[in-house]
Amino acid sequence: MGRRPHHPKRGSLAFMPRVRAPKPKAHVRAWSDDASLRLQGFVGYKAGMTQVFMIDDRKGSLTSGQEICMPATVIEAPPLMICAVRLYGSTHGGLNTLTEVWAGELPKEIARALNPPKKYDQQKALAEAEALVQDGKVQDIRVIACTQPHLSNVPKKKPDIVEIRVGGPSVEERWNYAKGLLGKQVRVSDVFKEGEYVDVLAITKGKGFQGPVKRWGIKILPRKQDDGSRQVGALGPWKPPRVMWTVPGPGQMGYNQRTDFNKRILKLGTDGKEVTPEGGFLRYGPVRGDFVVLAGSVPGPTKRLVHLRQPVRLPKGPPTSPPTISLISTISQQGA
Numbered sequence: 138m139g140r141r142p143h144h145p146k147r148g149s150l151a152f153m154p155r156v157r158a159p160k161p162k163a164h165v166r167a168w169s170d171d172a173s174l175r176l177q178g179f180v181g182y183k184a185g186m187t188q189v190f191m192i193d194d195r196k197g198s199l200t201s202g203q204e205i206c207m208p209a210t211v212i213e214a215p216p217l218m219i220c221a222v223r224l225y226g227s228t229h230g231g232l233n234t235l236t237e238v239w240a241g242e243l244p245k246e247i248a249r250a251l252n253p254p255k256k257y258d259q260q261k262a263l264a265e266a267e268a269l270v271q272d273g274k275v276q277d278i279r280v281i282a283c284t285q286p287h288l289s290n291v292p293k294k295k296p297d298i299v300e301i302r303v304g305g306p307s308v309e310e311r312w313n314y315a316k317g318l319l320g321k322q323v324r325v326s327d328v329f330k331e332g333e334y335v336d337v338l339a340i341t342k343g344k345g346f347q348g349p350v351k352r353w354g355i356k357i358l359p360r361k362q363d364d365g366s367r368q369v370g371a372l373g374p375w376k377p378p379r380v381m382w383t384v385p386g387p388g389q390m391g392y393n394q395r396t397d398f399n400k401r402i403l404k405l406g407t408d409g410k411e412v413t414p415e416g417g418f419l420r421y422g423p424v425r426g427d428f429v430v431l432a433g434s435v436p437g438p439t440k441r442l443v444h445l446r447q448p449v450r451l452p453k454g455p456p457t458s459p460p461t462i463s464l465i466s467t468i469s470q471q472g473a
Contacts, residue, residue: 147354163338169447174305177447179328181214185418188466194456212429215288216322222315225277238262240320249295278303278311290422331459334399338444339437343392353385395436404430415469
């Protein structure tokens, strides 16, 4: 008899428990400590993938200086409306909201997502926020922004409300910068530049309730197995007298929040025709406005909200200058 092939269990236990995400919108738990004065994130909608022909500018690469074909993801990123500025103070339990300053005029669509304040005194809120900043009680400043899906090809009217951190050298400078953005639109080109790296946070594709073979990649048992072949061979030892959490089992598969670190921005643009294939992207259609082209794949299906964040652990020595792109494929994806 030959040696049995080595077949370890698939799937990392680092992602346990594999439960459904509470919302289709990713929750950002950490932000970069970079001292540059700007917004540290942006959001968009995943349109699909394409191919980019570019010059390889990675140092030490076997194809350095040559033209390569790179898989890329196109994200449609319509401008964000900055609706409010939120000030945080530090407590023993972490950050705590001190106050908020809302814009005087809010988009009408925001009423689909939340109840905007009525009879709001913006000058009083600004004075209260200024006093907190001057007293040194403010530790972090973030803006509350809403998307404008009607400017994209996503078939929905309800905007997504996101919170984005304002980075900067001091609290006073960050407060003045955020105050200047209040009630205005911000484009993705105002936040990121071509050649930069970003972290991508999104909710993966949901696959429903699946068995252990598909969920964990365990081996299918021989056909003479009494209780069935698509199950684990043993649930564990007699002692401890319980089923351990490390045993592969059935359950929810997909629809989890995942973060892809250090995705390079290959191109930013305002005319979606530059990257839209003939007939539009599958299950999405044409890109109508601002867009971002990222190297590689990103989590989630098409139309999923994707959060782009300033990288929290940028590797040493990556190319940061804009890449030299010779062609972006617009060949039809419709099979014709």
